[in-house]
Amino acid sequence: MLAEYRAEITELKQSNAHFAKIFENHNELDQKVQDAEHGRHGMSDIEIEKMKKQKLLLKDEMLKMILESKKA
Numbered sequence: 001m002l003a004e005y006r007a008e009i010t011e012l013k014q015s016n017a018h019f020a021k022i023f024e025n026h027n028e029l030d031q032k033v034q035d036a037e038h039g040r041h042g043m044s045d046i047e048i049e050k051m052k053k054q055k056l057l058l059k060d061e062m063l064k065m066i067l068e069s070k071k072a
Helices: 003-015 017-037 045-071
Strands: none
Touching: 003 017, 003 045, 017 045
8 A cells, every 4th residue: 555655654654643543544444354355254245345435535545645745
């Protein structure tokens, strides 16, 4: 996820609590989606799609924050 911004992500996780929380939430959702898709947790397709959409929203928010920090 956003591998080309690895340095910026590391910096923001340390300096911005909101970014760190979003990053953590994204990773938790990612793990839940993977677990569900591999049959480790029973979830409906609708629940999985909902989590994927939440992940995308978080990713978009992180990218926005990364790009704003690069401007500064």
